Amino acid sequence: MKHRYLPITEQDQKEMMETIGITSLDDMFQDIPDKVRFKGELDISKALDEQSLLRYMRGLAGRNADFDRFASFLGAGIYDHHLPVVINHVISRSEFYTAYTPYQPEISQGELQAIFEFQSYICELTGMAVANASMYDGATALAEAGALAHGATKRSRLLVSCAVHPEARAILRTTARGLNLEVVEIGLTPEGVTDLADLTSKLSSDTAAVIIQSPNFFGCLEDIGAVEPLAHGAGALLVVSANPLTLGLLEAPGKLGADIVVGDCQPLGIPAALGGPTCGYFAVAESWMRRMPGRIVGQTVDRADKRGFVLTLQAREQHIRREKATSNICSNQALLALCASVYLSTMGKQGIRDVGKLNVHKAHYAANRLAASGKLTLPLTGSFFNEFAVKLPDGAANVQELNSKLLQRGIIGGYDLGRDYPAFAGHMLIAVTEQRTREDIDAFAAALEELL
Amino acid sequence: MSDNTNIPVNATTPTATTAHDKALIFEMSHPGRVAYALPESDVPEIDLNEVLPAKFQRQAAAELPEVYEVDVIRHYTALSRRNFGIDNGFYPLGSCTMKYNPKINEDVARFPGFAKIHPYQPEESLQGALELLYNLQHDLQALTGMDRVTLQPAAGAHGEWTGLMMIRSYHESRGEKRTKVICPDSAHGTNPASATVAGFETITIKSNERGLVNLDELRKAVGPDTAALMLTNPNTLGLFEEQIVEIAEIVHEAGGLLYYDGANANAIMGITRPGDMGFDVVHLNLHKTMSTPHGGGGPGAGPVGVKQKLIPFLPTPLVAKREDGSFYFDHNYPQSIGRVKGFYGNFGILVRAYTYIRTYGPEGLRKVSEFAVLNANYMLARLTPYFDVPHPRFCKHEFVLSGNRQKKLGVRTLDIAKRLLDFGYHPPTIYFPLNVEECIMIEPTETESKQTLDAFIDTMIAIAKEAEENPELVKNAPYTTVVSRLDEALAARKPVLNCSCG
Numbered sequence: 001m002k003h004r005y006l007p008i009t010e011q012d013q014k015e016m017m018e019t020i021g022i023t024s025l026d027d028m029f030q031d032i033p034d035k036v037r038f039k040g041e042l043d044i045s046k047a048l049d050e051q052s053l054l055r056y057m058r059g060l061a062g063r064n065a066d067f068d069r070f071a072s073f074l075g076a077g078i079y080d081h082h083l084p085v086v087i088n089h090v091i092s093r094s095e096f097y098t099a100y101t102p103y104q105p106e107i108s109q110g111e112l113q114a115i116f117e118f119q120s121y122i123c124e125l126t127g128m129a130v131a132n133a134s135m136y137d138g139a140t141a142l143a144e145a146g147a148l149a150h151g152a153t154k155r156s157r158l159l160v161s162c163a164v165h166p167e168a169r170a171i172l173r174t175t176a177r178g179l180n181l182e183v184v185e186i187g188l189t190p191e192g193v194t195d196l197a198d199l200t201s202k203l204s205s206d207t208a209a210v211i212i213q214s215p216n217f218f219g220c221l222e223d224i225g226a227v228e229p230l231a232h233g234a235g236a237l238l239v240v241s242a243n244p245l246t247l248g249l250l251e252a253p254g255k256l257g258a259d260i261v262v263g264d265c266q267p268l269g270i271p272a273a274l275g276g277p278t279c280g281y282f283a284v285a286e287s288w289m290r291r292m293p294g295r296i297v298g299q300t301v302d303r304a305d306k307r308g309f310v311l312t313l314q315a316r317e318q319h320i321r322r323e324k325a326t327s328n329i330c331s332n333q334a335l336l337a338l339c340a341s342v343y344l345s346t347m348g349k350q351g352i353r354d355v356g357k358l359n360v361h362k363a364h365y366a367a368n369r370l371a372a373s374g375k376l377t378l379p380l381t382g383s384f385f386n387e388f389a390v391k392l393p394d395g396a397a398n399v400q401e402l403n404s405k406l407l408q409r410g411i412i413g414g415y416d417l418g419r420d421y422p423a424f425a426g427h428m429l430i431a432v433t434e435q436r437t438r439e440d441i442d443a444f445a446a447a448l449e450e451l452l
Numbered sequence: 453m454s455d456n457t458n459i460p461v462n463a464t465t466p467t468a469t470t471a472h473d474k475a476l477i478f479e480m481s482h483p484g485r486v487a488y489a490l491p492e493s494d495v496p497e498i499d500l501n502e503v504l505p506a507k508f509q510r511q512a513a514a515e516l517p518e519v520y521e522v523d524v525i526r527h528y529t530a531l532s533r534r535n536f537g538i539d540n541g542f543y544p545l546g547s548c549t550m551k552y553n554p555k556i557n558e559d560v561a562r563f564p565g566f567a568k569i570h571p572y573q574p575e576e577s578l579q580g581a582l583e584l585l586y587n588l589q590h591d592l593q594a595l596t597g598m599d600r601v602t603l604q605p606a607a608g609a610h611g612e613w614t615g616l617m618m619i620r621s622y623h624e625s626r627g628e629k630r631t632k633v634i635c636p637d638s639a640h641g642t643n644p645a646s647a648t649v650a651g652f653e654t655i656t657i658k659s660n661e662r663g664l665v666n667l668d669e670l671r672k673a674v675g676p677d678t679a680a681l682m683l684t685n686p687n688t689l690g691l692f693e694e695q696i697v698e699i700a701e702i703v704h705e706a707g708g709l710l711y712y713d714g715a716n717a718n719a720i721m722g723i724t725r726p727g728d729m730g731f732d733v734v735h736l737n738l739h740k741t742m743s744t745p746h747g748g749g750g751p752g753a754g755p756v757g758v759k760q761k762l763i764p765f766l767p768t769p770l771v772a773k774r775e776d777g778s779f780y781f782d783h784n785y786p787q788s789i790g791r792v793k794g795f796y797g798n799f800g801i802l803v804r805a806y807t808y809i810r811t812y813g814p815e816g817l818r819k820v821s822e823f824a825v826l827n828a829n830y831m832l833a834r835l836t837p838y839f840d841v842p843h844p845r846f847c848k849h850e851f852v853l854s855g856n857r858q859k860k861l862g863v864r865t866l867d868i869a870k871r872l873l874d875f876g877y878h879p880p881t882i883y884f885p886l887n888v889e890e891c892i893m894i895e896p897t898e899t900e901s902k903q904t905l906d907a908f909i910d911t912m913i914a915i916a917k918e919a920e921e922n923p924e925l926v927k928n929a930p931y932t933t934v935v936s937r938l939d940e941a942l943a944a945r946k947p948v949l950n951c952s953c954g
Contacts, residue, residue, distance in 0.1 A: 003816055005552055007901035008823050016830040025822050028829055028846045031692045036729045042722050044591040047813025061565025063580030068564045078570055090528040098537030098553050101749040106873050106933035110535030111748040117477055120950035124514050130949050136606040139794035170791035178650045221508050251510050274581055275571035275795025277751030300943035307472035308935035312943040318645035323654040328609045328645035335747030345477050345524050349516045351488040364503055365495035383504055403574050415572055438494040
């Protein structure tokens with residue numbers, strides 16, 4: 001068969017087999033026992049020519065409701081933010097996307113410097129001393145933070161706020177089971193933030209970490225400064241998960257005493273793509289630098305004393321430490337970290353504040369507009385950035401049915417909080433980014449009023 | 453390569469004292485410049501201090517650079533030119549399967565219907581995405597000979613941990629406490645590291661003189677505490693474990709399970725299947741076998757396939773099909789190990805992988821593996837006279853050489869790798885696997901032509917000659933790169949991990 005990615009012609013194959021000293025390709029596979037040889041044709045999807053494949057894939061893509069055609073009010077960890085056009089041009093440079101992990105620094109300075117700049121951006125936003133080259137996503141980064149806290153404190157109980165993303169908590173539980181750690185959840189106040197009295201009652205000399213998210217899953221800002229003395233008073237580490245886009249306006253968790261700050265960079269110029277790939281970030285106070293998981297890039301000099309960058313602190317890693325490594329992670333999300341860096345380079349000092357303000361203004365306008373008719377109420381009183389919960393009228397259609405009807409009007413509705421929190425059945429979590437116009441918001445409000 | 457901003461604008465940054473020929477983006481900052489164009493607010497302005505109490509607000513602005521769009525593009529273009537990818541040239545990095553990353557994959561993944569969709573949208577608005585995931589689950593099941601596949605894990609190591617957590621749950625569900633995972637000494641470092649984070653202890657067994665699992669060592673190592681054997685087949689030496697049937701019997705008889713590290717699956721597509729070899733759990737690296745780009749270190753995808761008895765423990769959700777032909781996320785796995793990744797895995801990578809499979813089909817994928825193995829054996833045959841070959845017989849998709857002959861001349865494997873840079877090649881993997889001295893591990897992949905292979909082989913032979921005639925030339929390489937022989941010890945001893953731009 002001929003294929004556009006395969007260059008070996010029949011003549012090539014003949015010459016190569018002569019050099020090897022074989023007469024049939026099969027000679028190279030004689031060491032595979034006949035009993036386990038696969039005979040016949042694999043039962044997998046058939047090949048398509050380029051045009052047919054594009055047509056087929058367009059067909060599949062066309063059956064999904066995308067943000068270009070629908071106005072999205074859905075957040076809950078993945079957001080429809082504007083993607084500055086330069087990002088796609090940069091990450092389409094194949095010198096970046098077709099490279100492997102930068103093992104050969106001489107020919108990988110571009111990627112290494114890009115990661116060094118990413119680490120610098122994360123440190124600047126979070127107020128932390130050190131950041132790694134990135135993690136699979138924000139949720140797995142949170143789980144790794146729990147593992148680090150266990151390693152650092154030799155304690156085995158993790159206190160996690162129930163206002164941390166439900167999926168991040170689920171991954172934390174899976175990770176904790178692997179490491180034989182206990183996960184205890186902290187309740188919520190009526191305002192929609194972590195209950196500090198509940199936290200205080202559950203802190204003990206076994207607590208490795210207190211894990212909170214701000215803005216939390218309900219959109220409310222946590223009082224990190226009030227959690228800090230409680231966590232540290234018990235000798236536990238304070239882990240904060242933060243949406244990095246909010247940190248243009250909101251105080252850096254590092255300035256408020258966090259030991260580990262993690263989060264997902266998706267809001268920084270990364271396409272939603274059904275939730276992945278995104279890019280987790282992981283930043284720590286200096287004391288925990290050598291306990292960090294994942295890749296880290298450091299500055300050094302070459303033999304002519306010229307500045308350059310290398311993968312460093314590798315004594316933590318699996319290819320050297322094997323079963324004693326700080327983590328099994330040996331990759332990062334370099335290309336998505338690059339998206340985040342290009343986004344931050346594009347927004348700059350003023351833009352990161354301006355985009356934050358637009359989100360705050362639009363979300364607050366939407367909250368007031370939605371509550372105006374009296375049908376929807378705002379049950380939580382905590383301060384919020386771009387996401388808030390609304391309560392549907394008692395006895396109204398459930399959130400899932402409502403969202404199906406909204407879809408028919410070109411609107412992707414909010415998240416059904418009852419999915420994870422039985423007490424919040426009939427509540428919708430709504431995200432309003434700088435992408436939504438006043439017209440979108442008014443149309444959303446009008447549709448809800450009509451449907452309820 | 454240089455740019456017009458060699459002199460850092462902020463002379464107080466620590467980096468200002470170091471000579472360089474490429475500024476950091478932070479060093480290009482010029483107050484007053486912008487690279488963004490946000491809309492004016494179309495809603496009534498509110499006083500930020502009213503809605504965000506002072507304790508929540510940032511006291512000092514984040515010191516991000518102030519540049520304009522041309523700076524952004526020139527900066528990252530300059531960085532890209534200081535980087536080497538598959539599109540730049542031959543990249544025979546063993547165990548990494550650096551094959552061509554097809555462009556159609558990139559185009560398809562960027563369709564708005566794939567790139568701009570939310571994981572929590574109503575299922576009826578995601579039917580195309582769900583169908584793709586369902587088909588990919590099916591194709592990977594058929595390819596590996598397993599009964600069910602999860603697409604959630606984000607990378608190979610993530611897949612290993614997912615698989616081991618399932619193995620742990622399986623044993624626990626049977627009331628057995630099995631604590632040990634066995635790995636050969638040729639295993640990837642992630643295998644023992646993943647075993648640790650899944651709560652297991654690792655036992656490393658020595659390979660035999662043929663580079664394969666030593667069955668006597670294995671028999672000694674297995675017992676009532678054996679949870680699993682982790683194996684790469686073909687192994688990291690590029691050799692097929694000929695006694696795989698016996699290996700599976702030994703482990704299964706002891707009550708353990710077999711884990712297949714799919715790092716080397718590019719050698720076996722349509723030729724043999726892990727499920728038929730006796731493996732119970734398999735992960736594949738789609739960023740290797742299925743051509744998705746490595747992205748400079750990620751993102752990848754590490755789907756995991758399992759046999760029937762492990763299905764109840766799969767991470768949720770999986771994609772399932774109703775009788776009416778519609779697709780849905782199936783969360784109904786009460787014994788599931790739980791979630792391992794947010795949402796549904798690295799969907800954008802899964803789209804690329806499925807697109808790739810559809811360019812080849814079943815016959816094509818078998819050809820991929822045949823040519824990958826042909827290319828490797830051709831290189832091995834031509835290089836054998838010039839380098840030590842620890843295991844001189846047919847290899848699969850990759851092979852290892854030893855630089856011991858050159859080491860006697862004072863030229864180390866590292867020097868050979870650095871010298872290759874001067875000829876425009878990405879060097880092979882070096883010093884891995886650990887059970888070969890001065891190891892050079894070469895994986896050409898099927899997407900390289902005979903001309904490319906010959907040119908590389910000729911260069912390797914020329915470097916071997918240089919090592920004999922002028923070892924200093926090799927020892928001081930590279931000469932043509934933007935930096936040369938960076939001080940890694942300094943980087944680790946005095947870590948400078950960000951530019952302290954604030």
